[in-house]
Amino acid sequence: MILITVNGERISTNVDPSTPLLWFLRDNLQLTGTKYGCGMALCGACTVHVNGEPTRSCSTPISAVVGKKVTTIEVVGKSAVGKKVQDAWIAEDVVQCGYCQSGQIMAAAALLTKNKVPSDADIDAAMSGNVCRCGTYNRVRAAIKVAAGLKPAASVKPAGAPAAARKSVKA
């Protein structure tokens, strides 16, 4: 019997202890926000927090997290830092396909929890394990700076000005 805490909930399970945490989260707990990308800790799509540390869940057997606290993308927004990161991600229009973004956000939230004023080099070091095939890197960097309060969020006027602004209005 293995006892772990996932997103604040205590869970006991009898899965094979060598099962990667990723697949326990996805298949047993149906927490599918954490993604499978490579299975070899090469791409970061599966990043979760284990006792606050960014961890590649695809290469972490569940036996290695016994008694530890696992946090996933589904609840990271409940922390002040996680919420800021998610808001900044939306403000900077970071996502494209979105598949790597759970991992990117978990890595960014872990970075900003420890380092409130990250430099570009700090961001490079913390984020270079997270691959994005859509190429959102510059927006990820900008969003981290927005979340850290190092730069204002991009201003985008909401679409759809009042119709009175139209020169001609049709029925």
Added chain:
Amino acid sequence: MDKLFTAAKSRAVPNTSRRDFLKVSAATGGGLVIGFNLSLGNKLALAQAAPAPNLNQPNAFLRIALDGTVTVQVKHLEFGQGVMTSLPMLLAEELECDWTKIRAELAPAAPVYAHSSFGMQITGGSSSVSNSWEQLRAVGAMARTMLVTAAANRWKVAAGQCRAANGMVTGPGGKKAGYGELAEEAAKLPTPEKVVLQSAKDFTIIGKPTRRIDAPAKVNGTARFGLDLTAKQIPNLHTAVVAHPPIFGARAVKFNADKVNGIPGITHVVQLDSGIAVVAKSFWAAKVGRDALQIEWDLEPGSKADSVAMSNNYRQTARTPGLVAKKGNPDLLKGAAKTLVAEFEMPYLAHAAMEPLSCTVSVSGDKCELWVGSQLQTLDVLAAAKAADVPPANVKLNTMLAGGGFGRRTNLSSDYVVEAVAIAKRVGVPVKMVWTREDDMKAGSYRPMYVHRIEAGLDASNKISAWNHTVVGQSLVAGTPFEQAFVKDGIDGSSMEGIVDTPYDIPNLHATLHTTKIGVPVLFWRSVGHSHTAYAMETAMDDLAQLAGQDPVAFRRVYLGKHPKVLKTLNLAAEKAGWASALPKGRARGVAVHESFGSVVAHVVEVSMDKGELKLHRIVSAIDCGLAVNPLTVAAQVESSAVYGMSAALYGKITLKDGVVEQSNFHNYPLLRMAEMPKVEVYIVPGGETPTGVGEPGLPPIAPAISNAIFALTGKRLRTLPFDLASLKA
């Protein structure tokens, strides 16, 4: 691909005045639903095999609920390019609704969602916005007209006395009604005979930077991709992992599952045409089981393709003329004052999207249901029907979000769909078939390997006098349902696009093609033929500029007199990059410009060498994509294409040895990472009346722009991709 879409488009512009343009029905549970009944003149034969449109749900583009929420059915796959935002923008512009009330859903497979020019449901050719341009604005205008009429009828006033704005119809004497309140009455009205669309000067949504609708779900883990289906959505869902042969075309002779059967959770082991599938209650059990299989393969019928041998063979072949794709006079080269001879080699490339391929299937009786992120639903449905042995009309395909695709999901062979259906049919339970990263990378359907050979001459006044261009490589479409449309007189147009239609006014451009037959599956890869032709064209132009002793931008301008759009884009990038300005010592710039999918992109790249390591500092990009529907997306897609192209130029290479693919995962198929990312600035050429492609055109010119910058810095000309970075250290 590019040309086919363009050609098809010119033949089939929807007639917005046709009586049967739109069909309307009441939504289940109230509200208004609008769908199309648009017959196209140029459908491919395959599409005609599909059932007639059913105009009830879900074959609708628009659903207005009683609370005023407007749900747009997005007929194209969302896999990063932003169609869940840009397509609703088109509709919302005409509907005069409250943008915050707009929702977007991915449409399932249905004939009504066919590409407006192509007659099939397909996401490709950077054409999602352009082929929806008239269609979705017309849907919005139709709905608005009906809502206004409903209000006028209710108030017993003339429709002309009412107006629609911000999700509300207002009438004389301060009368007001929300779209939600009017939806049911509107649904009972006849379809308007014709609609008049807003003129561009009055747009309030189109052309305005608009944040993505799909972002909130993608930052909190709730967005559901194909891989994310569980037993919660599909009861009794099992997972399958498949052992594939070590080389293309090999087959399993026999297998031993003794070590598999004891693994808890495993329910089935079945032999397929394409390998041995292990089915289990969870991915991990299936994967461990798959890895424990002992299989004897018959390698004899398999491909022994070998990259080194192919390279030698292709280079030899390129010295001989192939089938003529464009006729010039290569003999004129003999009289040239100066001559360039350049040989290029581009490797096989994997798509390597972040989400490995998967397909979920439930086969029950004579019905088959699929859940898959498909770029080509029409063919996937037909292939699934065949594999499940059910009529195509009994196949339901639910389009899932895809974590990238880049052409791999425009699946001409439907390989992973057929495999998943075969498993589900055999085991009799719903199955999510998952390809591991290694399965995904080794499964083929690559961008083909190509060799180009260019012999070009300058006359005594340093003007190009002749250009002889030979291409060697596999056809993307030979033996597929697309062959008839793509291949003319033996020439696969996608092998030569970007050469035969170059905007440069090159006298005596003679282009020939050798189409090879190799047992390695190939497929569309982001920007298709342009992904290799632009590299040859734009580095050769740079070589010729150098040979002529001229500035690379100035040299290009000479040949762009007939193509002001290309010239304007080149000039904008050069101006914004400060092309004429001096750089710090140790830095250099390179430029490239290329037209594809109706758009033009120019990149200026700034590089340096630091202790023998190449460093990319800055990319300045200009794009002319006609009317930029969502400038935020346009900039994002230019960045995205540049990054995708950078990964390929710096690292991308699939190689084969004795038929075996040598790469398997991101350690030996590296991708660009955060620390290597240069600054990118994107400038959009203003103006333009209709939208053209955005998802791909930024890719073709990035590799030559980097290569040209490396040449400017080091004097070394790199003609093989990926770059031999070690050679720069010497």
